[in-house]
Amino acid sequence: MSGHTSTYEPTSRWGKWFDERLPIARVMHGQFVDFPTPRNLNYLWTFGGILTFILGAQIITGVVLAMHYQPSAAGAFDSIEQIRRDVNYGWMIRNFHAVGASMFFFAVYIHIFRGLYYGSYKAPREVLWILGVIIMLLMMATAFMGYSLPWGQMSFWGVTVITNLFSALDTIINGLGTAIVEWLWGGYSVSGTTLNRFFSLHYLLPFVLAGVVGLHLWALHTAGQNNPTGLDLKEPSDSVPMHPYATSKDAVGLFAFLILFAWFVFFVPDYLGHADNYIEANPLVTPPHIVPEWYFLPFYAILRSFTSTFLWVIPLGQYAKLCGVLAMFSAVLIIAFVPWLDTSRVRSSKYRPIFKWFFWFFVFTCLALGYLGSMPAEGVYVMWAQIFTVCYFLFFLVAMPIIGLIETPKKLPRSITDSVLGGSTAMPNGAAASPEKR
Amino acid sequence: MSSDAIEPDRRDFLVLVGNAFAAVGAASLLWPFIQQMNPDASTKALSSIDVDLAPVKEGQAITVMWRGKPVFVRNRTKSEIESAVKVDVKNLPDGLARNENLPDEDPATDANRTMKGHENWIIIIGICTHLGCIPKGQALGDERGEFGGWFCPCHGSQYDTAGRIRKGPAPRNMEVPPYAFTSDSKIKIG
Numbered sequence: 001m002s003g004h005t006s007t008y009e010p011t012s013r014w015g016k017w018f019d020e021r022l023p024i025a026r027v028m029h030g031q032f033v034d035f036p037t038p039r040n041l042n043y044l045w046t047f048g049g050i051l052t053f054i055l056g057a058q059i060i061t062g063v064v065l066a067m068h069y070q071p072s073a074a075g076a077f078d079s080i081e082q083i084r085r086d087v088n089y090g091w092m093i094r095n096f097h098a099v100g101a102s103m104f105f106f107a108v109y110i111h112i113f114r115g116l117y118y119g120s121y122k123a124p125r126e127v128l129w130i131l132g133v134i135i136m137l138l139m140m141a142t143a144f145m146g147y148s149l150p151w152g153q154m155s156f157w158g159v160t161v162i163t164n165l166f167s168a169l170d171t172i173i174n175g176l177g178t179a180i181v182e183w184l185w186g187g188y189s190v191s192g193t194t195l196n197r198f199f200s201l202h203y204l205l206p207f208v209l210a211g212v213v214g215l216h217l218w219a220l221h222t223a224g225q226n227n228p229t230g231l232d233l234k235e236p237s238d239s240v241p242m243h244p245y246a247t248s249k250d251a252v253g254l255f256a257f258l259i260l261f262a263w264f265v266f267f268v269p270d271y272l273g274h275a276d277n278y279i280e281a282n283p284l285v286t287p288p289h290i291v292p293e294w295y296f297l298p299f300y301a302i303l304r305s306f307t308s309t310f311l312w313v314i315p316l317g318q319y320a321k322l323c324g325v326l327a328m329f330s331a332v333l334i335i336a337f338v339p340w341l342d343t344s345r346v347r348s349s350k351y352r353p354i355f356k357w358f359f360w361f362f363v364f365t366c367l368a369l370g371y372l373g374s375m376p377a378e379g380v381y382v383m384w385a386q387i388f389t390v391c392y393f394l395f396f397l398v399a400m401p402i403i404g405l406i407e408t409p410k411k412l413p414r415s416i417t418d419s420v421l422g423g424s425t426a427m428p429n430g431a432a433a434s435p436e437k438r
Numbered sequence: 439m440s441s442d443a444i445e446p447d448r449r450d451f452l453v454l455v456g457n458a459f460a461a462v463g464a465a466s467l468l469w470p471f472i473q474q475m476n477p478d479a480s481t482k483a484l485s486s487i488d489v490d491l492a493p494v495k496e497g498q499a500i501t502v503m504w505r506g507k508p509v510f511v512r513n514r515t516k517s518e519i520e521s522a523v524k525v526d527v528k529n530l531p532d533g534l535a536r537n538e539n540l541p542d543e544d545p546a547t548d549a550n551r552t553m554k555g556h557e558n559w560i561i562i563i564g565i566c567t568h569l570g571c572i573p574k575g576q577a578l579g580d581e582r583g584e585f586g587g588w589f590c591p592c593h594g595s596q597y598d599t600a601g602r603i604r605k606g607p608a609p610r611n612m613e614v615p616p617y618a619f620t621s622d623s624k625i626k627i628g
Binding site for chain 2: 157160161162163164165167168170171182183184185186187188189191193197283284285286288289290304306307308317318319320321322324376377378382
């Protein structure tokens with residue numbers, strides 16, 4: 001709510017003196033204490049706060065790890081083992097950081113699916129949504145480079161496979177792709193030089209990320225939060241002050257999430273990783289089965305699904321690799337266009353009987369692609385990956401625009417207050433509840 | 439006033455030239471910061487190696503490192519050579535020789551993938567042209583795919599006994615590095 005003005009009034013003399021010179025407390029109070037928050041937010045809305053917390057935690061644990069880590073081909077692998085075994089509490093801080101990356105993606109995927117389900121990308125929140133996609137891209141780049149740092153077999157071959165994606169450009173302009181890849185590597189293959197620059201960028205990007213998160217919040221507080229009904233705030237009773245209502249709900253959500261986080265850190269810290277990454281990088285031996293971290297699997301499945309013959313009949317020949325690379329990047333970028341692909345005037349899927357089913361089928365598609373990405377690229381897995389890749393893109397390019405045009409939405413409640421209290425707010429408290437009028 | 443706004447005057451010209459100068463200056467300063475990421479002098483200096491082929495018997499293969507990349511050297515059997523020779527180049531996914539010792543446009547015949555007089559030796563950079571994995575097929579027990587050459591475990595690309603892509607997502611034949619026979623049983627790569 002851009003119109004919201006802070007009710008902050010400094011009480012002490014010093015507070016007044018400072019407020020006249022730098023009104024930071026006034027701004028913070030206006031944005032994070034008495035900011036009007038929809039009264040009907042459910043627990044899915046606590047993931048924004050959870051994600052902010054994880055970003056902070058990743059930066060703190062990362063800075064600490066960088067005090068002990070050696071970014072060189074000779075020292076990297078051993079220094080990680082040293083952190084795990086010798087550094088005081090290094091095992092714990094390292095697990096916080098490694099598990100934290102997985103938790104970050106777990107939370108961000110829920111956050112994105114929540115936005116898709118409740119139409120949080122629709123006007124006036126398009127810029128907010130696009131900033132979110134940029135955040136996801138930055139997260140992916142950061143996580144990818146972070147995973148290379150332990151310099152195990154999966155680190156090394158993951159970097160090899162992903163940087164080699166750019167060599168697909170050789171099919172358009174001969175030599176361009178190779179030039180880009182050698183530029184990224186700083187050599188003719190992935191080497192310690194590559195590791196060094198990845199470390200530098202892995203340290204930089206989280207701060208860029210924090211900056212974009214700031215913009216994301218600014219856009220959020222300009223448009224105001226969406227809510228499960230998708231309705232705008234119309235009357236004062238539609239909202240509650242952020243503190244203590246939303247903040248306490250966020251705290252409950254955060255603590256529940258931290259229980260899961262702690263369970264992974266203390267009981268199964270390596271469950272989400274790969275055993276191969278405890279073998280030091282060897283440029284002469286490719287592990288029999290290269291898989292990225294779980295959070296990249298759906299995109300990896302899309303990349304691999306493009307073989308020389310796509311879906312039994314489409315011949316791609318030597319363009320298969322280029323198509324796979326383009327499809328993988330498109331799979332992320334297409335999300336940025338969702339505000340314009342969805343033609344429905346209703347935000348929340350709660351009131352969209354047809355779209356709701358397609359949404360859940362899309363969730364299933366993503367999970368299926370994730371499973372297929374973890375399987376070897378052969379036989380029936382390739383066929384299913386191709387089918388679900390098509391489903392993934394059809395959801396955005398066909399289902400979203402068409403359903404919005406043909407679907408008759410359910411009747412919306414008059415206001416957020418009505419949806420919460422069921423019926424008219426004009427009814428006196430304690431009056432017999434009448435069925436919702438629709 | 440209105441004519442001032444339409445007619446560009448000397449000040450407009452100076453602003454334009456000044457900004458253009460600053461833009462060119464900024465762009466040229468950017469170049470060193472991009473160029474520093476390219477392979478450095480010490481990396482480029484490791485350019486050539488000598489390999490002794492005498493210990494590699496027929497049917498065996500060795501892998502050597504050149505510029506940080508594995509190079510496959512295989513002493514092919516008669517049947518492996520025959521199966522590579524009889525392939526029609528027209529039916530190959532990638533019809534080009536990809537041999538650094540030959541012109542770019544030469545076709546991918548078995549003769550163009552090997553060295554005249556040394557047709558039993560196939561020498562290629564052992565990196566799958568799909569996404570850079572090391573294909574299997576060097577060790578005797580390895581899976582070699584349908585065409586008896588190499589099989590990439592990452593995404594299932596299959597190469598024949600001349601290192602040419604036959605099936606799977608890889609777009610190109612494995613590359614033949616620049617090399618020369620310095621004697622009957624010795625080569626220099628690079």
